[in-house]
Amino acid sequence: MGSPAGGSPFSSVLKRPMEPKPENYSTIHLRLTVESDRLSLFSSLLGQGFTLKVRTGCSVRELLCRQLGVRADYVDHRIQTIFLDGKTVDDVDTAVIRQESTLALSAAMPGLAGATLRRGGAYAAMRRQISHQNTAGHNSVADGVVMLKLFNLVALELGPGFLKQGVWIRGKHMENFFKKVPDYFWPGCRAAEIDGTPLTVEEIGRLEWRHRQVFLKLEVKESG
Amino acid sequence: MDKLLRINMGMDGGPKASEEPLGDYAGLAGRGMTSAIIAKEVPPLCHPLGKNNKLVIAPGLLSGSHAAQSGRVSVGCKSPLTGGIKEANSGGQGAQVLARLGYAAIVLEGKPGDDTLYKIVINKDGVDITPDNSLKMMGNYDLIDTIREAYGDKVACISIGPAGEMKMAAASVAFTDVEQRPTRHAGRGGVGAVMGSKGVKVIVLDDTGMSARSPKDPEKFKAANKAFVQGLKKHPITGEGLPSFGTNILTNVINEAGALPTHNFQTGRFDGAGNISGETQSEIMKARGGMVAHGCHKGCVIRCSGIYNDKDGNFVTKRPEYETVWAHGGNCGIDDMDAIAELDRLDDDYGLDTIEMGAAIGVAMEGGVAKFGDAEAAINLLKEVGKGSPLGRIIGNGAAVTGKVFGVERVPVVKGQALPAYDPRSVQGMGVTYATTTMGADHTAGYAVTANVLNVGGSVDPLNPEGQVELSRNLQIATAAIDATGMCLFIAFAILDQPETFEALVDMIGAFTGQDLTADDVTELGKTILTFERDFNSRAGFTQKDDRLPDFFKTEPLPPHNVTFDVKDEDLDRVYNW
Structure with a gap:
């Protein structure tokens, strides 16, 4: 158990292009320059989910470690609660990512429910009805899209890496984020561009996002 | 003492x-x-x-x-x-x-x-x-x-x-x-x-002039307490997760599992969960000058509580816990953190159980008294309770009474007490505990304490699908014993995962009391407590028929997984066979 032994939870810099071509949506590219102490505010957004272009038909471990560059020890020790399409994953080597799967990642959780949902935990039998069934052996490797949700400590630790590379966010979640984000976010948001055109942070909050897919990319500056 | x-x-x-x-x-x-x-x-x-x-x-x-x-x-x-x-x-x-x-x-x-x-x-x-x-x-x-x-x-x-x-x-x-x-x-x-x-x-x-209680072996006690604290601080749940997000760290995860009872247990997912999650809650608290990590008593090193302020920085309430956020939030379709904080404050002021109130208001909403998602109506209903109006007295007497008065069939209670924030159709092992505990539906009655570490009742294969009854039994025994020590149940994770922290706890109790504690002692204490309680309930008229979940859990599939509670009655009746 425990947090990653210092440094980045990624074994390598993310190189995979994060821009799938969402079909049937109006798209918009939003680039924000934010101070580092505002990064945690994006945790709620990352918990709503973002989409990535990946190779599907692989195991959860292969996706996280080989494609997304997350350190193996981080996957083994830090990510203790995993849901694939809402089902609790016990074995990251046999649970297979499908086209348009939703993968949710969390640190270990408190409570009996938390212990019950923990992967391979002592109380896994107590939620067998929602346990993910092994799907190894039925793989069909292909280009595809997955939705990734990051919760709690995992969002704080993995989130910045994804946000710096850029992620696709549903417009209604982006709109909700700007509506609900605490006021102190805005002074720490130093610059903004939409589709390459600069605009003021005040203008961001007034835009209509709901019916779009937003490619959000952050540039992070030290606070102060 | x-x-x-x-x-x-x-x-x-x-x-x-x-x-x-x-x-x-x-x-x-x-x-x-x-x-x-x-x-x-x-x-x-x-x-x-x-x-x-x-x-x-x-x-x-x-x-x-x-x-x-x-x-x-x-x-x-x-x-x-x-x-x-x-x-x-x-x-x-x-x-x-x-x-x-x-x-x-x-x-x-x-x-x-x-x-x-x-x-x-x-x-x-x-x-x-x-x-x-x-x-x-x-x-x-x-x-x-x-x-x-x-x-x-x-x-x-x-x-x-x-x-x-x-x-x-x-x-x-x-x-x-x-x-x-x-x-x-x-x-x-x-x-x-x-x-x-x-x-x-x-x-x-008023303990002015009184000293802290002294252990029988002060040096051993001090060393064990130090090791115990170190174990709590280094564990990711007690050292990081709970201090950072409080117990409400669970909202997103339970929602993702499809186990967050929503709209009076109609579904297992709440669209507004992200707005009331622990992650969101902590950012609100930080932004308003509240306190994210805070102990509820002196000597707490986990500090899962916190201070929730209003938009002007004034104290409203302590950090509403997961159970409260669920009860007044998803269960009633409310995704406004400030409204939930106000409800929590009112509960504390009137002196009410937040779980029972959220469940009762949810039942009232299903009965047509208010609409799901109407935060103002929920606050007004709670104020009726505080005033003691006839409507308020109905709700203040809990979900079961409220359900009867408003003719609601879906009433989530066991032995008259409202179920907490985990739908037993998704997490069925918890349903076993809800049904059979002596307390009425209670999420803390069979906590994830050290049942397997202690080998209470024998070790259970975690992946054996038939193990739910045995696990619930063992957890109820171990929890009853921990409840007797006065230790916060949140120590469970550190002593579950870290043998040296469990050993430190045992050493600490032994050094304090002067008696060596064994796993058998813990088991016996837990069984003794449960036996007292079962015996009392039996003499009060309770039978096996009271150890059941409401029927709708067996007949209404819960979205998104569309599961029902399928533990057999005869298995529930085996929980207290030891």
Whole structure:
């Protein structure tokens, strides 16, 4: 158990292009320059989910470690609660990512429910009805899209890496984020561009996002 | 902590206090003490609000010492909500101060002949019981302000709000926290109504001049406590997750699992979960100058509580816990964190169980009293409870009563007590505990403590699908024992995962008591407590038919996984076979 032994939870810099071509949506590219102490505010957004272009038909471990560059020890020790399409994953080597799967990642959780949902935990039998069934052996490797949700400590630790590379966010979640984000976010948001055109942070909050897919990319500056 | 304080509220000439040695109760504490006294001294068929019921307030085994996390206090009685035995426990300062005053329990007995309200002050010089009708129908916050003016800011208080005075079955007993706010509650089962029936508004505990309780082996105790604290701090749940996000860290995860009861248990996912998650809550608290990591009692190193301020930076309430956020949030379709914080504040002020209130309002919404998602309506319903209007008294008596009055079929209760924040169709092992615990539906009755580490009842294969009954049994046994120590249940994760932290806990208890504790001892203690409780309930008229979930859990598939509760009745009946 425990947090990653210092440094980045990624074994390598993310190189995979994060821009799938969402079909049937109006798209918009939003680039924000934010101070580092505002990064945690994006945790709620990352918990709503973002989409990535990946190779599907692989195991959860292969996706996280080989494609997304997350350190193996981080996957083994830090990510203790995993849901694939809402089902609790016990074995990251046999649970297979499908086209348009939703993968949710969390640190270990408190409570009996938390212990019950923990992967391979002592109380896994107590939620067998929602346990993910092994799907190894039925793989069909292909280009595809997955939705990734990051919760709690995992969002704080993995989130910045994804946000710096850029992620696709549903417009209604982006709109909700700007509506609900605490006021102190805005002074720490130093610059903004939409589709390459600069605009003021005040203008961001007034835009209509709901019916779009937003490619959000952050540039992070030290606070102060 | 070698004496009992009995206060007979029904004596001719007024209430009378007496001290006595522990006698047969020697060695018991917390839930062990409360359940032993209730089982032995309270007639199981008595009326819960009558003179023959008793209210027992007992600190844990290590309370009042320097042991970390030892500040839980148990409150026991025959429950007006369930009709069975009840132990509700709480954090706050009460356990530590009561233990340092030397009392293993306060037992409130009898019943005043009129509606006079009393204030009890306990300090090193003794016990003073005075009538004080000026406190009538005072909310807990105003009450504590009044007490502070009279007795200073160092005393700890045990109190009831208007709900307790009105003897509502969802009334709680409040314990003041480190800042002397009435934010910690023994919430479940209507223990506040029993305190109200005794005519006691507040117990003021002043431990001025008293010392911390001393261990038998101070050096060993100190070393074990240090190792225990280190273990808690290095574990990702107790050292990082809970201090960062509180218990509400669970909202996103339980929602993703499809186990977050939403709209009165109609679905397992709530669209607005992200707006009320622990992650969102913490950012709101930070932005408003609140406190994210905060202990509810001195000696807490986990610090899962916090301070929730309004937009202007003024204190509203402590960090609403996961159960509260669920009950008033997803269960009622409300995704406004400020509204949930206001509801939490009102619950604390009126002295109400947040779980029971959220469940009752959810049932009322299903019954057409208000619409799901209408936060203003929920707040107004709770204010009706505080006023004691006819509608308020219905809701204040819990989900079961509310369901009957409004003709609702989907009423999520077991033994009359509302289910907490985990749908048993998704997490069926919890459903086994909800159904069979002596307490009525209770998420803490079979906590994820060290059942397998202790080998309580034999080790169970975690991936064996038939193991749910055995796991629930073992967890209920182990939890009953932990509840007797006064340790916060959140230590469970560190002692579950880190053998050296578990060893430190065992060493700490051994060094404090002078007796080596074995796994067999823990098992026996847990079984003894459960046996007391089962026996009481049996004599109160409970049968196997009471160890069941409501029918809709077996017949209504829960989206998104469309699962039903399918543990067989005969398996539920095996839980207490040991």
